[in-house]
Structures are given as structure tokens and as C-alpha cells.
Amino acid sequence: MNQSFRIPTGRLHLFLFLFCSMILGTLPLYSQQVDSLPGRPGHSFRGLSVVSDQVVWVSGNKGTVGISTDGGNSFQWQQVKGHESRDFRDIEAFDAQTAVVLAVDSPGLVLRTEDGGQSWTEVYRDQRSGIFLDALHFSDEQNGALVGDPIGGTYVVLTTSNQGRSWSPLESPPYRPDTGEACFAASGSNIISRRGTPLVISGGTRSRLFRGQQVIDLPLVQGKNSTGANAIALRPARHRPGKPGGSGGSGRRYSQRHFVVVGGDFAADTLRSGNIALTRNGGRNWQQVSIPPFGYRSSVVYLDRSRLVSCGTSGVDVSADGGRSWQNISTTGYHVVQKAKKGKAVFLAGGNGRMARLRW
Ligand SMILES: *[C@@H]1O[C@H](CO)[C@@H](O)[C@H](O)[C@H]1NC(C)=O
Numbered sequence: 372m373n374q375s376f377r378i379p380t381g382r383l384h385l386f387l388f389l390f391c392s393m394i395l396g397t398l399p400l401y402s403q404q405v406d407s408l409p410g411r412p413g414h415s416f417r418g419l420s421v422v423s424d425q426v427v428w429v430s431g432n433k434g435t436v437g438i439s440t441d442g443g444n445s446f447q448w449q450q451v452k453g454h455e456s457r458d459f460r461d462i463e464a465f466d467a468q469t470a471v472v473l474a475v476d477s478p479g480l481v482l483r484t485e486d487g488g489q490s491w492t493e494v495y496r497d498q499r500s501g502i503f504l505d506a507l508h509f510s511d512e513q514n515g516a517l518v519g520d521p522i523g524g525t526y527v528v529l530t531t532s533n534q535g536r537s538w539s540p541l542e543s544p545p546y547r548p549d550t551g552e553a554c555f556a557a558s559g560s561n562i563i564s565r566r567g568t569p570l571v572i573s574g575g576t577r578s579r580l581f582r583g584q585q586v587i588d589l590p591l592v593q594g595k596n597s598t599g600a601n602a603i604a605l606r607p608a609r610h611r612p613g614k615p616g617g618s619g620g621s622g623r624r625y626s627q628r629h630f631v632v633v634g635g636d637f638a639a640d641t642l643r644s645g646n647i648a649l650t651r652n653g654g655r656n657w658q659q660v661s662i663p664p665f666g667y668r669s670s671v672v673y674l675d676r677s678r679l680v681s682c683g684t685s686g687v688d689v690s691a692d693g694g695r696s697w698q699n700i701s702t703t704g705y706h707v708v709q710k711a712k713k714g715k716a717v718f719l720a721g722g723n724g725r726m727a728r729l730r731w
């Protein structure tokens with residue numbers, strides 16, 4: 372047989388590998404990987420704000436804030452003076468100098484810095500007994516909203532239109548909880564600021580979505596104080612060149628009707644039912660999910676219009692089909708995942724000071 376007709380075995384293997392990968396769809400679909408970064412052991416992180424591919428802020432217990440300006444390779448850590456025992460469950464940063472952090476438990480506090488964390492100013496304080504602020508979110512550089520657990524028959528909902536310098540309660544807030552219903556302060560992602568009234572998701576005895584006067588039951592596990600919705604993410608709108616930014620953060624635009632909610636039961640964090648809700652029409656009905664995330668999930672982000680990442684205490688999963696099926700890429704737990712507001716970088720933060728960057 373003529374030598375020249377034989378395919379060299381090295382190339383044959385490569386060919387077969389590529390062929391099988393294409394058939395299985397693994398090559399283009401699940402190329403994401405979690406690369407762990409030096410973290411801060413002994414701390415728990417739930418607040419994360421990724422400004423750009425370089426600038427990342429993270430917050431957690433023991434009054435801790437971390438700032439990276441080199442894409443997460445190194446962090447400057449600090450314990451905010453006078454707040455060393457507070458748990459900063461959420462943070463929103465605007466650049467390398469400016470950020471607001473939210474402290475859970477009593478008193479409810481929001482602090483703001485303009486000098487990269489060297490000094491912090493108290494911009495909101497709530498002394499009421501039973502106050503418990505959960506999360507905050509900004510829809511652009513100026514407009515934001517925060518949510519706290521119910522007091523006096525309504526959720527605590529405040530808005531700002533000056534980048535968090537001052538906060539005011541919504542007039543006659545329409546967010547009325549049931550007994551045993553509240554918000555989780557798991558990842559700073561159960562509120563979405565937008566024009567008009569914010570969107571809020573709840574858990575506990577019931578798990579619902581509040582959008583102004585509209586209240587929608589979520590198809591998530593509920594009934595216990597560990598169950599329900601933890602995070603909501605809106606799908607990015609199709610990019611239209613030349614159109615100015617609208618409701619989305621930093622000029623990015625989002626669909627208000629096409630979104631994903633994740634949650635589950637944090638007391639049974641590998642349970643794979645009732646941990647995701649997907650809709651394309653604002654919750655009028657829910658899409659079928661064929662392969663759900665691999666357990667309770669406290670955070671979710673869209674990488675683009677079809678790819679998502681979700682994480683929780685039992686691991687990290689990715690989806691390439693808009694959230695209808697998921698593949699686990701790690702069994703290391705993280706509380707929160709966030710994508711750069713201006714950029715592509717994606718970071719994760721979690722228990723025992725864990726920090727990671729998603730390669731994708
Ligand atoms: C949650 O419910 C369990 C079982 O009913 C109870 O033991 C626990 O104290 C409750 N936790 C909170 C925070 O309410």
C-alpha cells in the first residue's frame with residue numbers, strides 16, 4: 372500500500388478528538404473554567420462588583436472590603452474603621468475610587484467612599500429594631516435601589532438618584548410580604564433597580580417576584596426559611612449600534628421580560644429541583660429547564676445573550692442555551708458571581724475568603 376495514503380496517527384487522533392467534541396458539543400459550549408485566586412481565608416464574601424476587566428471590589432464580614440486594580444491578581448484588603456464587626460453583604464463600585472457598601476443587621480447602614488476606601492461616609496442609617504438590609508443594585512451610574520426585610524408590613528425599599536449619596540424610601544411601597552416571607556442576603560442580587568419601581572424577589576414561606584403593583588409566584592422550592600429565590604438576572608438586550616444606553620447598568624441595555632431567577636434550599640444545597648425559573652415574557656409563563664443547575668444557587672449572570680454562569684455553596688455551573696440546560700464546571704462553592712460592567716471579566720467570591728476568575 373502506498374505510504375502517502377496513510378493519515379499520520381497523531382493527526383488522526385486530533386481529527387477524531389475534534390470530530391467527537393463537535394458531535395458532543397463540548398468544545399464550543401463548555402469551555403469555561405474557574406481559576407482560583409489568592410483570597411482571604413477566614414472571611415465570607417457575598418458582595419462583589421466588577422467595574423472593568425481591571426477593577427474589582429469585594430465585600431464581606433468582619434468589616435472587610437477588597438479592591439483590585441490589576442484584574443484580580445492582587446487585592447488591597449481593609450477592615451473599615453469603626454465597622455470591624457459588620458457584615459458587608461453587598462457592594463457597588465463605580466470606578467477604582469468610588470463605591471457604596473451595605474451592612475446587614477442592625478443598624479442598617481450604607482457607607483460610601485470616593486477615595487478608594489481610605490475614608491468612608493455614612494450615607495444611610497436605619498435604627499429601627501428588626502432592620503435587615505439585604506442587597507442593592509444600580510441600573511446606571513446614578514440610579515440605584517436597595518431592599519431590606521419586611522418591617523411594618525412592607526419590604527424596606529429605598530432608591531437613590533445621585534450615585535448613593537442619599538437614599539429615600541419609595542412612597543407607599545407596594546411590596547407586601549406574607550408571614551415568613553423575606554429576602555435572602557446571599558449575594559446582593561435579589562433587587563433590580565430600574566425606571567419606576569424596582570424588581571424584588573423573595574423567599575421563605577413563599578417565593579415571589581414583586582414588580583410595582585404586580586406580584587408573581589415563582590416556580591421555586593418554598594415553604595421553609597431556607598428556601599426560595601436568591602438572585603435574578605436580566606438578559607442583555609441585542610446590541611444595536613448607535614443606540615444610547617437605556618435601563619442597563621453603565622449604558623448596557625437589558626430585557627425587562629426575559630430573565631432568570633435562581634435559588635433553591637440552602638439547607639439542602641445539592642438538591643436539583645425548584646432551583647431555577649426562566650421566562651421570556653415577564654413571568655406570564657415559565658420555560659422548561661431540561662437539566663437544572665447542580666444544587667442551590669445564590670447567584671447568576673449572563674455572559675452574553677445565550678451563555679450564563681451560576682454559583683452556590685455546592686459549585687459552579689454554566690449554560691450555553693439561555694439557561695435551559697446546565698453543566699457543572701466546579702464543585703467548589705462560591706456565593707456570588709459578577710461580570711464586568713464595562714468589559715468581559717467574570718469573578719466569583721465565596722466562603723473562607725475564596726476568590727476566583729472565570730476563564731471563558
Ligand atoms: C428555620 O427553621 C428551622 C426549622 O423550623 C428552625 O429550627 C430555625 O431556627 C429557623 N431559622 C430561622 C433563621 O428562622
Ligand SMILES: *[C@@H]1O[C@H](CO)[C@@H](O)[C@H](O)[C@H]1NC(C)=O
Nearest residue numbers: 665686698699700701702703
Ligand atoms: C459534577 O457533579 C458531579 C456530581 O453530581 C461530580 O461527580 C463531578 O465531579 C462534577 N464535575 C465537575 C467538573 O465539578
